[in-house]
Amino acid sequence: MSTQISNDTLIDMHRRMVRIRLFEETAGKMMEDGKIPGALHLYVGEEAVAGGVMVHLSDEDQITSTHRGHGHLIAKGGEFDQMFAELYGRSTGYCKGKGGSMHISNMELGILGANGIVGGGPPIAMGAAFGNKFLKNNKVAVCFFGDGASNEGSFHEAANMAGLYKLPVVFVCENNGFGEYTPQANHQAIVDVADRAAGYGMPGVIVDGMDAVAVYEAAGEAVDRARSGKGPTLLECKTYRFFDHVGVRGMGLTYRSDEEVERWKKRDPILLMEERLLEQKVLSAEQIKAVHDITSEEVLAGIKFAEESPFPDPSSLTEDVYA
Amino acid sequence: MAEAQLKPRTLPYVSAITEGVRAVMLEQPTAFVAGEDVAGAGGVYGYYAGILDEFGPERVYDTPISEEGIVGLGVGSAAAGCRPIIDMMFMDFLGECMDEVANQMAKMRYMFGGRTKLPITMLTMAGAGMSLAAQHSQSLEAWICHLPGLKVVMPTTPYDAKGLIIAAARDDNPVIVVLNKMSLAIKGEVPEESYEIPLGKANIVRPGTNYTIVAMGRMMHEAIKAADELAKLGVDAEIIDPRTLQPFDTDTVVESVRKTHRALIVHEAVRFGGFGGEIVAQIQEEAFDYLDAPIARVGAPFSPVPFSPALEKLYIPNADNIVAAAKKQLGL
Structure with missing residues (x-):
C-alpha cells in the first residue's frame, strides 16, 4: 500500500509533523517560562494523526479541533506568527487574543475552532457537514476528538445524526489512552472506540496512530467516502501523549509509568517517518536536518513576532460579541 | 415596506409564526428548518404546517430527539454558510443542549476574534397553562439573556411574532425566539407582506x-x-x-x-x-x-x-x- 504514496506526499506529511513538534516544544517552554499565560495542552506524540489526515484536505474543507488543537491548526496550514501571537494573548493573533490556546482557529483555513469543551467539536463538525450537503459544495468536515470525548453525549448525538443523514464527515478519534489524567480502562468498558461506529451505521476503522502512512491510507478512504456521498466514518488512531495533559512534563507522573512512556517513545511518529524517508531514499539525513533547521528558524521568528506584537487595545474588550 | 402600506388581516399567533417562517424560507435560499417533528407533523403545535409541502424535504428536516445535535447542526451549518432555523420544541429542553447554546453558539464569534458569524434562528416554546407540569412549562429567558453573543426576542402578538421571526432570521447573530404556548390562539392583525420588527425596540x-x-x-x-x-x-x-x-x-x-x-x-x-x-x-x-x-x-x-x-x-x-x-x- 505504502508504495502508492508519492514521495512528495511523504515529504509533505513529514514537514507538517516536524512543524507541529518544534512549535509545541517551544510553546511548552514559553508556558513554563511564564511568557505564555494560561494552560497549553500539547500535541507532541500525536503528530502522525494530524499529518496523515490533513494532507487529504483542502483549505475549503472544515475541521473541528480539540483543547489539544495546535497540531491540527499547524497541519492545516496555520502560520506560526499568528499562532504564537494568539498564545501570547496579542492583538495580532488569529483570534485577536480573544481565544488563546483552547480556542485557536482560522476560519479562512476552515478551522471551526479548537474547543475548550471536551466533546464540543462533534456537533459542530456534524453541522458543518450538514451545511456542506445542503449547499452541495463538495466540502468535507473532519472532527478530531479523543477517547475521553467519545463518552460525551455530544459525540453520540452528532454521530447518530451524521449516520442518519449520511453526512460528509469523518470522525477521527485520537485515542491517546487517557481522558485527561484517567486511563482509558478506567473511563470506558471498551478497548476500541471504533466499536461504537456500528451503533451509528458507519464503518469503524482502527489504525496505528503513530504511523503517518497508516493514518494517511485510512483517512484517504474515509475522506473519499465522505466526499462521494457515502457517509461518515469513525477512524480510530491509536496514539500517545508524550507530555502531560497540560504542559510539558511527561515523565515521573503518578497516573502512568515512565516505562509506558518510553515504550511509546520508541515509536515516535516523527522517528518512524524519518526512518522511512531514509530507507526509501526520499530524503537524505541532511535534507531531514534542513527541515528541522528551517522550522526552528520559523519558530524563533514566530516567537519574535509574538513578543513584539501589542496586547489588544482595551477598547477591543467587548468588540466582536455580536456581528 | 413601511408599516402604513401593509394590508392587515386577522390571524392567530400560531399562523403568524408559520407566516414568519414561510417569509424567511422564501427570501433566504440558504435557510432551512430542522427540529423534532417539524417536517411530517408540522410541529407539535402546528406552526410549521404546510412548510414541508411548500419547500420540500431538502429544506425541512425532522431530526432525532437530540437537542444538542440540533443546536450543533445549527452552529456548524451556519459556520458553513447556511442560515438555519432550528426548533427547540420546548424551552425546558435547553437543559439538554446548554453547552451547545452557551459555550459554542454564543461564544464562537468572540472566541475567534470576530472572524465568523452565526446567523441562526432558534424558535422555542415557553410558558405554563396547559398542565404540562414542571418540565414543559418554564419561562427560562433569564438563562439565555445572561449569555453575551445571543439575542433574545419574546413576541407577544401575532404581528410581533411574524415580524420578529423575520428580523431574527435577517440578523447575522444567533437569535432565540421565545414563543408562548398559551398565546397560540390569540388573534391580531397581521399584514400579508413580509415585514420586520426591529430587534432591540420596545x-x-x-x-x-x-x-x-x-x-x-x-x-x-x-x-x-x-x-x-x-x-x-x-x-x-x-x-x-x-x-x-x-x-x-x-x-x-x-x-x-x-x-x-x-x-x-x-x-x-x-x-x-x-x-x-x-x-x-x-x-x-x-x-x-x-x-x-x-x-x-x-x-x-x-x-x-x-x-x-x-x-x-x-x-x-x-x-x-x-x-x-x-x-x-x-x-x-
Missing part, C-alpha cells in the same frame, strides 16, 4: 401618564386587563412590551418612568433572579431621581411549575396579581 402598547408597566411575553395581555382596573382607581398606566430582551431597549422604559415616576415589572418566569430584576436595576441606574415609589415586581413563585390545574392557576401571574401589586405599591 413597543408602547398603551400610552399612559402616571404609571409604567413593563410586561414581558404573554403578561402583556394580563397587563392590559390590569390597566383597565387600575384606570378606575385613577391610575393611567403606560404599558411597555419590550419585545426584545437582548439587546434590551432601556431608553424606552427609562423615558416612560421619567414621565410616570412609578413602575411595575411583570413576567411569567419565577420572580427571584428573573429578568425583571435587571429591568429594575436599569431603571434605578438611569432614573433614580424620578422615582416616587419603589419599583414593584410580579412573577411566578419560587417553585417548579405545578401540574394540577388548581395549582397552576395560582402559579401563573395574572391581571389580579398585577392590580394587587400596584395597589400595594401605590398605597391604594
